[in-house]
Amino acid sequence: MSNLLIVKGHFLYTKTAEKFEVHKDMFLVSIDGIVEGIYPTVPDRFKGAQVQDYGDRLIIPGFVDLHLHASQFLQCGVGMTKQLLDWLNDYTFDLEREFQNLEFARKAYSCFADKMVACGTLRSCIFASSSTAGTEVLFDVLKEKGIGAYVGKVNMDQNGPDFITETTEKSLEGTKYLINKFKDEPLVKPIITPRFAPSCSTELLRGLGKLALEYQLPVQSHLSENIDEVKWVQSLFESAKNYSDIYLTNNLYGQTKTIMAHAIYLDDDEKKLALKMDPFLVHCPDSNINVRSGIMPVREYLNMGLKIGLGSDIAGGHKMGLNEAMVRAIQLSKLVALNDEELQPLTIAEVFYMATKGGGSFFGKTGSFEKGFLFDALVIEDDNMIAEMYSLEDRLEKFIYTGDDRNIIARYVEGKCLSPIASRT
Numbered sequence: 001m002s003n004l005l006i007v008k009g010h011f012l013y014t015k016t017a018e019k020f021e022v023h024k025d026m027f028l029v030s031i032d033g034i035v036e037g038i039y040p041t042v043p044d045r046f047k048g049a050q051v052q053d054y055g056d057r058l059i060i061p062g063f064v065d066l067h068l069h070a071s072q073f074l075q076c077g078v079g080m081t082k083q084l085l086d087w088l089n090d091y092t093f094d095l096e097r098e099f100q101n102l103e104f105a106r107k108a109y110s111c112f113a114d115k116m117v118a119c120g121t122l123r124s125c126i127f128a129s130s131s132t133a134g135t136e137v138l139f140d141v142l143k144e145k146g147i148g149a150y151v152g153k154v155n156m157d158q159n160g161p162d163f164i165t166e167t168t169e170k171s172l173e174g175t176k177y178l179i180n181k182f183k184d185e186p187l188v189k190p191i192i193t194p195r196f197a198p199s200c201s202t203e204l205l206r207g208l209g210k211l212a213l214e215y216q217l218p219v220q221s222h223l224s225e226n227i228d229e230v231k232w233v234q235s236l237f238e239s240a241k242n243y244s245d246i247y248l249t250n251n252l253y254g255q256t257k258t259i260m261a262h263a264i265y266l267d268d269d270e271k272k273l274a275l276k277m278d279p280f281l282v283h284c285p286d287s288n289i290n291v292r293s294g295i296m297p298v299r300e301y302l303n304m305g306l307k308i309g310l311g312s313d314i315a316g317g318h319k320m321g322l323n324e325a326m327v328r329a330i331q332l333s334k335l336v337a338l339n340d341e342e343l344q345p346l347t348i349a350e351v352f353y354m355a356t357k358g359g360g361s362f363f364g365k366t367g368s369f370e371k372g373f374l375f376d377a378l379v380i381e382d383d384n385m386i387a388e389m390y391s392l393e394d395r396l397e398k399f400i401y402t403g404d405d406r407n408i409i410a411r412y413v414e415g416k417c418l419s420p421i422a423s424r425t
């Protein structure tokens, strides 16, 4: 049989955001990278096949980070006393300039990708930099690592420093070049990436929307992240109904699959629009605290039925890996609930769902071990002293809160075991 994989261990995943599915001491069968089923014993038809036995370890779906900046990885934890716009001007843009140097880009992007694999982020939606050649390097590095990603060249033709701002034509031309080069890749694919409304002229936004429609490509950007940013957008786009409308009117908001990071300060019209256009809104709690942006009203959005994923927003967020984002999302939701009892704090199952199946649905069937899903998985080793004392769910909670890349002993993408990696912190 082609590409049969049988894995034994304790499987935990969230079919819905309400609760964990827990399968203790079971055998998961994957064929050609797709989950066939989970069984108490190896079914007769697979008898004789080799079993990869992970003993008492936990096996969970790989994490899906719906928003981060690869070109900012080296800056993690730097400039953390600044507000968003100062942080971008004083630190971030200078670092992003370096990615025009392809030797630097290869080195820095390799560190980034190794850390991502180490942390179990097996699918992600990534901003590269405005350099077309630098972004091409990121595609190549990620392809070599064997993880899934959408990668965007960052489009900017105004209101940024000259050294990373392109002409409208050059920005569109570079985007088109990368689309044509990578659009048929199986794992690492292009995504249209206007940095945010202030960085883009209407002409550039219109051109990008056209490309999204023409090539049927997804879109990612930032939306309503920070009060100063929102005010700036209002002054730049005086005739726009609201921030979301700038993307909407240029075919960059739900006309194709869309990700908007942050979406903290949406007004009522924008909330209705989000329901209608159905973007993925990405909660990036660490970043929102670090650069003093605010708190996404996650419970309100979930109650409305909006799609919410999680993002590290490296380097607004200071740590790679979604353990951090899951914990911080819960902590923030508890603070919010102190002031409003109706807004129930997020549960472990809810944030885990966002970090796996919820965000994963942007990629298709990943983030769960239901039949028909891609077998993207992490094998977690915790302290064997606690393994006897706690339930499997408690052990997973403990990994989320206190664990990190050192607890992940194996990673699978579409049934393929990734090679071991050495990562930097």
Ligand code: GUN
Pocket (backbone or CB within 6 Å): 069, 084, 088, 092, 195, 196, 222, 225, 287, 313, 316
């Ligand atoms: N808005 C525009 N650019 C950025 C960025 O690089 N990071 C964050 N967090 N917000 C942005």
Ligand code: FE
Pocket (backbone or CB within 6 Å): 067, 068, 069, 222, 261, 313, 316
């Ligand atoms: Fe961001």
